[in-house]
Amino acid sequence: MTNPIIQLQNVSFQYDGTQALNNISFQVEQGDFLALLGPNGSGKSTLLKLILGLLKPASGEIELFGESIQSFKQREWIGYVSQKSNAFNSGFPATVAEVVKSGLTKKIGLFNHYPKDVDKRVIKALEAVGMENFATRNIGQLSGGQQQRVFIARALIAEPKLLILDEPTVGIDHENVQSFYDMLVKLNEERQITMILVTHDVDIVSEHISHVACLNKTIHFHGYKNDFDHISEQKLDAWYGHKVRKIH
């Protein structure tokens, strides 16, 4: 049996008159590892923000975990690392542990305090991303790639069922990108966390993912990764309006 975790039906969205997304329909199932591909300005981040409830669709329906997004309350099931997560004020006085701990805020709920074992949970989340030795460091003094790992730990500490990552490897060097994706695959396989990943690293990611969606204002392709591999480059060019190179 399949459990759609995300279901979009004829979703459209515009920013002050400019159409960003047009008639999007697709679904993501439990355990999927979906790569969302598309050129700059194709609406990838916008689509994620709609799923997260940061933006409201102009038309169409969004369901999360089988519930309409308006009535969906379990936001702590969804972990999110935004494209701009490195854009925080780098002079912010916070330790890595404090930032990771803050990922529990919604799960614990208003008026409640952190549980007693919170420090252990922080270390566990940091271990999952290989950053356990940085707990007491200032967040602003880490490299971009290290910060990105911390933000993933912040998402993981609440034990999400769905992890949404918007270009998480920007600022990570080529060698570390590989180990970064290995870490995501491990989370996907061991913890059955459903993943949605926006990326331009098609070549590196393609061996790990299960599904691909190609977006350019509308969904041009959505399906198994194997089927995606058989799409001709001419077709991709037509969708994106410029040359696309597919690397196997």
Add this chain to the structure above:
Amino acid sequence: MIEAILRYEFLQNAFFSGLIIGIIAPLLGVFIVVRRLSLIADALSHVTLAGIAGSLYVSQNFAALALLNPIYLGIIASVSGSVLIERLRRLYKHYEELAIPIIMSGGIGLSAIFISLASGFNTDLMSYLFGSVSAVSRQDLWVVLAIAAVVVIFLLLFFKELFVLSFDEEYAKASGLPAKWIHLLFMIVVALVIAASMRIVGILLVSSLMTLPVAAAMRLAKGFKQAILYAIIFGELAVIMGLVSAFYLNLAPGGTIVVTSILILLFVIVSKKVTIRNKEAAL
């Protein structure tokens, strides 16, 4: 000094109010500074001034209200100002900082009108502008205590949400936190603290007690809790040293407290530079 405090009620009022403000102003100040809202504190203090000046005018002209404590109208003005600023910030989404000069000039304009209606500056008004050691009443002290209780309760309830909101607003919204409401409550509490602080440091210098100790703390702290702790220590130091020197030298405490804060800040900046240089030299 301690003898004098034991003997005179006005000194007790000033010192206890000062000690409380030395905690709550830098405590909220940490959130204000990291969220880059320092100028809003300034705008709100000028709105508070309009409330104070209005109250002084009313007291002069209506016998029935002659004994009205200006702190109440000050609080009302400050809280309304904070709500108005939020309205304006939402209206000018892409120019949020426009709200500050609008509210600030509104506050100063109203103050100017009330001050001239009340036929100019008098010593009362001076004490509100730059603080006073002698003018703090028992009633003022109670108001300060009540506001401190509000601050403590607010932070006990919303500390972790405020941290998320300060660090990463989009993440806070994406996690489904009621960011808008928490922010509005925060602004109202800030307005209350500004109204509470003005008796001691004065309207024109309130925002400095919220920002200078934090500026010094941020040079030293690695984490958020640490920054809060240092900010409170520096805030208390400034208030105590400022009040003592104001008492002995017969100066306005707002001036002495702020100058002390600046000296602390300079000391922290310089000593940090020196330790970094020594470390580099040792390598």
